[in-house]
Amino acid sequence: MHNSFCQTVPPSTDQGCSADFLRVKALARAGDASAQHRTGFMYFHGEGVGRDLGQALHWYLKAAYSGLALAQYNLGVMHQRGQGVERDEQQAVHWYLLAAEQGYAPAQFNLGWMHARGVGVARDVTKAHGWFARAAAQGDAGAQNNLGMMYETGKGAPRDLARAVALYRSSAMQGHARAQFNLAMCCQRGEGVEQDEQQAIEWLRKAADHGHAGAQFNLGLRYDKGTGLVQDSERAAHWYRRAAGQGHASAQFNLGLLHDTAAPPLRSEVLALEWYRKAAAQHHAGALDHLGLRYQNGQGVERDDVRAAALFEQAARQGFPSAQYHYGLLFDGGRGIAIDALQAAHWIGLAAAQGHLRAQFDMGLRCDAGTGVAQDEQAALHWYRRAADKGYVPAQFMLGVLHDRVDSPAYDPQLAVSWFLKAAAQGYARAQFAMGLRYDSGNGVTPDHHAAYAWYVRAARQGHARAQLNLGLMHAAGHGAGHDLLAAYAWLAQAERGGAHGARAARDQVTERMNIDEVAQIARLEEELELA
Incomplete structure (x- = not known):
C-alpha cells in the first residue's frame, strides 16, 4: 500500500483563531496525539479557526502515526471521499484497517462495507461479514443492520431469519431507520418473527419519522389501500409526499395516481402530471406508461402520438406489461409508429405472458384470426381460457x-x-x-x-339489435311471447335503428297486419321511441 503523505505541509494562517484552538494547537505541536487529532478536527470543521482541509489532513496524519484510531479512521474517510486529498479508496482501506484492528467500530463497519461492495479492495462477503460482526458486537447499529441483512438474504452468511430479526431489533432500538424498516417488513411477512401487522406499522412509523423514504412510502401505501389502517387519502398523500421529496420514484408515481383519482380537494390533473413526470424522469415504468396514455389521449397535455410511443416503449422494454400492451396496440393503429401486425403481436404477447388480462384476450383474438401470428385455434383457446378463468x-x-x-x-x-x-x-x-x-x-x-x-329481452334492453329483431318476430307470431303487434312494431323499429338486417321489412309486414286502432297508435310509439 503506497503512502500519499510525502508532501509539503500547507502553510496555515491562524489569525483570528479562538483561544481554545490556540491552546489545543500548542499541545499538538508538543506531540500530544489527542491534541493533534483535535487540531485536525477543528481545521476540518472550521471550529475556532478557518476551515482548512490540508491542515486537517496534516494533523490527522501526525495523530494517526502515533497510533490514534480515531485519526486513522478520519484519514480513511477523507481518502474515501476525496476531501483535502485526491480520492484514493485503497488508502481509505489502509487507514480503516489500522483503526479497525484497534477495535474502532466505525472503521470496522466501513471496512465491512468496502469488502461487501468491492470498493478499494476485492469484493469478499466473508470478510465483510467478519468486520460487520466485530462492529455489531460492540453495538454499532449500522453493522447490526447490515449483518441482519446478510442473515436475511443468505449472502455472506447462512440464511437465519430469527438471527436477522434479533440483529434488526438491536439496531432498531438504537433508532437506526433502515433497521426499523427491515424489522417492520419481517413483522409484516412473518419472517423470523410471528406475523404482526400492528408491530409492522409501529416500526414503519418509527422509520418514517426518522426520514426513511421506503418506510414513508409503505406507510402511505397502507393509508392509501386501507391495509392495517383506516383508509385515509390525505394521510397517504402526506407520507407519499415526504418519500417523493427524497426522490422515491414509486412514491412520486403513487402520489400522481392519488391526484389523478382521489376526490377533491386532492384531485388535481396538474399535480398528477407533475408527479408522473418526476417519476418518469427516474424511468419508473408505471409513470412512463401513464404519461404515455396522457400524450396518447391529450389529457392535460397536447396530444402527441410520437411522444406516447416513445414513453410506452421505454416502459415496455423494462418488462412492464401494461406498457407492452399499449405499445403493441400502437402498431395496430399506426399512431405515432408504422403499422406492423407482427410487432403488435410480439409486444401484446409479452404482456399476455405476464398475465395482463386484456393482452391475453387480445392474443386469443389474434390467434383465432391469424393476425400477426399463425392462425392457431388451440393457442386461441389457451389465451381465451387464461383470461376467462380470471x-x-x-x-x-x-x-x-x-x-x-x-x-x-x-x-x-x-x-x-x-x-x-x-x-x-x-x-x-x-x-x-x-x-x-x-x-x-x-x-x-x-x-x-x-x-x-x-334472454332476448335482457340483451335487447342493452341495445342488441338482433335480439330486438327476434323479440319483434316473436311478438308478431305469438311464438314464446304474447301476440302483440304494437310490441312487435316497437322492437322492430328499435332493431331497424340498430342496423339489424331485415328489421325494416319485418316492421312493414307487421304494419300491414294492424287494424285501424293499432295503426293510429304508431305515431305515439314513434314519439316514445324518439324520447327514449
Missing part, C-alpha cells in the same frame, strides 16, 4: 363461440352453453343473445321459447 367476460363469451363451431376440434355444444351462460349471467349482451338463440333452437339445451324470450 373472470374476463368477453373471453368467456369467445370461448363459447369457439366451442360452438361445428368444424372446430374444440366443438362442444354443452361447453359452449356453459361459457355463454357465465358471460350472460354477468350482463354481457352478446352472450345473452347467444343464450336466447340456443333456447330458441334447442342447440345444446332443451328448447324453451319462454327462456329464449327472457
Whole structure:
C-alpha cells in the first residue's frame, strides 16, 4: 500500500483563531496525539479557526502515526471521499484497517462495507461479514443492520431469519431507520418473527419519522389501500409526499395516481402530471406508461402520438406489461409508429405472458384470426381460457363461440352453453343473445321459447339489435311471447335503428297486419321511441 503523505505541509494562517484552538494547537505541536487529532478536527470543521482541509489532513496524519484510531479512521474517510486529498479508496482501506484492528467500530463497519461492495479492495462477503460482526458486537447499529441483512438474504452468511430479526431489533432500538424498516417488513411477512401487522406499522412509523423514504412510502401505501389502517387519502398523500421529496420514484408515481383519482380537494390533473413526470424522469415504468396514455389521449397535455410511443416503449422494454400492451396496440393503429401486425403481436404477447388480462384476450383474438401470428385455434383457446378463468367476460363469451363451431376440434355444444351462460349471467349482451338463440333452437339445451324470450329481452334492453329483431318476430307470431303487434312494431323499429338486417321489412309486414286502432297508435310509439 503506497503512502500519499510525502508532501509539503500547507502553510496555515491562524489569525483570528479562538483561544481554545490556540491552546489545543500548542499541545499538538508538543506531540500530544489527542491534541493533534483535535487540531485536525477543528481545521476540518472550521471550529475556532478557518476551515482548512490540508491542515486537517496534516494533523490527522501526525495523530494517526502515533497510533490514534480515531485519526486513522478520519484519514480513511477523507481518502474515501476525496476531501483535502485526491480520492484514493485503497488508502481509505489502509487507514480503516489500522483503526479497525484497534477495535474502532466505525472503521470496522466501513471496512465491512468496502469488502461487501468491492470498493478499494476485492469484493469478499466473508470478510465483510467478519468486520460487520466485530462492529455489531460492540453495538454499532449500522453493522447490526447490515449483518441482519446478510442473515436475511443468505449472502455472506447462512440464511437465519430469527438471527436477522434479533440483529434488526438491536439496531432498531438504537433508532437506526433502515433497521426499523427491515424489522417492520419481517413483522409484516412473518419472517423470523410471528406475523404482526400492528408491530409492522409501529416500526414503519418509527422509520418514517426518522426520514426513511421506503418506510414513508409503505406507510402511505397502507393509508392509501386501507391495509392495517383506516383508509385515509390525505394521510397517504402526506407520507407519499415526504418519500417523493427524497426522490422515491414509486412514491412520486403513487402520489400522481392519488391526484389523478382521489376526490377533491386532492384531485388535481396538474399535480398528477407533475408527479408522473418526476417519476418518469427516474424511468419508473408505471409513470412512463401513464404519461404515455396522457400524450396518447391529450389529457392535460397536447396530444402527441410520437411522444406516447416513445414513453410506452421505454416502459415496455423494462418488462412492464401494461406498457407492452399499449405499445403493441400502437402498431395496430399506426399512431405515432408504422403499422406492423407482427410487432403488435410480439409486444401484446409479452404482456399476455405476464398475465395482463386484456393482452391475453387480445392474443386469443389474434390467434383465432391469424393476425400477426399463425392462425392457431388451440393457442386461441389457451389465451381465451387464461383470461376467462380470471373472470374476463368477453373471453368467456369467445370461448363459447369457439366451442360452438361445428368444424372446430374444440366443438362442444354443452361447453359452449356453459361459457355463454357465465358471460350472460354477468350482463354481457352478446352472450345473452347467444343464450336466447340456443333456447330458441334447442342447440345444446332443451328448447324453451319462454327462456329464449327472457334472454332476448335482457340483451335487447342493452341495445342488441338482433335480439330486438327476434323479440319483434316473436311478438308478431305469438311464438314464446304474447301476440302483440304494437310490441312487435316497437322492437322492430328499435332493431331497424340498430342496423339489424331485415328489421325494416319485418316492421312493414307487421304494419300491414294492424287494424285501424293499432295503426293510429304508431305515431305515439314513434314519439316514445324518439324520447327514449
